[in-house]
Amino acid sequence: MTSESQTARAGYHHGNLTEVLLEAAIALIEEKGVDALSVREVAKRSGVSPGAPFRHFSSKTALLTAVAEQAMGRLTAAVRAEMSKAGDADPIEALRAIGRGYLAWALSNPTHFQVISSRSLIDFHASPRLVEENEAIRIVMVDLIARAQREGRLRPGIVPADLVFSSRAFIYGVARMWIDGHFKEWHVERPAPEAMESALDLFIKMIDAKP
C-alpha cells in the first residue's frame, strides 16, 4: 500500500488534478478572499503549470462553480441537520431550524457563502446541482409554511407565498450583512452568533400566531 492514493502524483500525469485543484482553490479563497483568487496560484499550489487547470475547468467561473456545488451540498446538509434536531412536530420550530442552520453555516463559512450567493463569480443556472438543491430547500419552506397556516400557527393576514419570499429575504439579509461587513455600521456589538440568533427570534415571533 503505497501512499500515492491521496495525491497520486505520477511523473507527468497528475492523476486526480480535478480534486486537488478544488481543494487548493478553497484553501486559497479561505486564506486571501474570493477576489484574490487566481487560477495561476491554484495551479502553482497544485504543483502544475498555469494552463493545466483549464483542462479540467473551462474557465475560472467553472472552477468557482464547482466550488459552489460542493459548498451548496454542505449548506443544505447543515440546514437538514438542524431540522432533524428540531423534529417535525412544530412547523414554526422547523422554520426556525432552517434559519438557524442557514445562518450558522454562513457564519462559519463566509467565503463559501459568498461564492454560493454570487452570480458573477459562478454560473448558477449552468449547474443542475445548484439549482436543484436550492429548489429543494425552498420546497421544504413552502410546505412548512403551508402546514403552519393549516394548523393555525401563522399570524392572521399573512399570505403564505409572500412569507416564503420574505423569510428567505430576511435570512439572506442578515447573512449578507455579516458577509459584507455591515454589522459594525449598524452597531451590532454582540458577537455575531448571538445577534443572528436574536434576530431570528424576533422574526419567528413576528410570524407566530401567538407566543
Place this chain on the structure above:
Amino acid sequence: MTSESQTARAGYHHGNLTEVLLEAAIALIEEKGVDALSVREVAKRSGVSPGAPFRHFSSKTALLTAVAEQAMGRLTAAVRAEMSKAGDADPIEALRAIGRGYLAWALSNPTHFQVISSRSLIDFHASPRLVEENEAIRIVMVDLIARAQREGRLRPGIVPADLVFSSRAFIYGVARMWIDGHFKEWHVERPAPEAMESALDLFIKMIDAKP
C-alpha cells in the same frame, strides 16, 4: 461665452478631470457592470492617458469610493423624499416610507447600490461622508421605532433595538436578492417593484400592533 465650461478641455491640462472621470466611471459601470470596470477604460473614455486618473484617485478603490459617495447622497435623498411624502404623523408609515424609498432606489440604480454595499470595491470607513450619511438614516430609524413603541404602535414583545437591525436586514435582504439575481430562483414572477412593495407590506404588517 465659449462652450468650454462643461468639459473645459484645454490642450494639455484637462481642467476638471476629477468630475469627468467620475461620470465616465458611472457610465461604464452602468454599461458593463461593476466587475468589468477598469480605470484604463475610464481614462480612455475621458480622452486621457492610462495613468492620469491616479493623479486624482490614489487607487481604483478610491475612485469607486468617490462613486459611492455620490450614490449614497442620492440614496438618502430618495429616502428622505419618500419620507416627506408620507408625513410624520404615523411612525409606522414613516418606517414604511424609508423602506419604500430604499427599495425603489436600489431597484432603479442596481449598480450604484452594489457599489455602496460592497466593502471590497470601496473603502467605506475611509469616507466620513459614507459613514455619516449611513448613520443619519440609522438614527432616524432608531427614533421612529422608539416613538412607535411609546405610542403603542409596535407589536408587543418586540425589542426596539432588535427591530432596527432586523428591519434593515430585511430591506437589505430584499434589495440584495434583486441585485444578486436571486428572484428567479425564488420564483418571484411578478415585476420586481410589486414584489418588493408587497414584501414591505408584509413586514410592516408583522411589526404593527394592529391593522
Place this chain on the structure above:
DNA sequence: CCTTTGTGTAATCAGTGATTACATTGCTAT
C-alpha cells in the same frame, strides 16, 4: 506494436492596477 485519446507543458496574447521618470502647464510672488 502502433494509434488514439487524455492530460500536462511552454509560449504567448491582450488586458489589468500601479509606479516611475519626465513633459507641460498655469499660478504666484517678486
Place this chain on the structure above:
DNA sequence: ATAGCAATGTAATCACTGATTACACAAAGG
C-alpha cells in the same frame, strides 16, 4: 514681466491576470 513652483498629464514599464495555442508525453486498446 518673469522666475520658480506646484499641479497635472504623458510615456514607459512592472508584475500579474485569464485565456488560447501548439506541442510533449503517457496510458489504454485494438
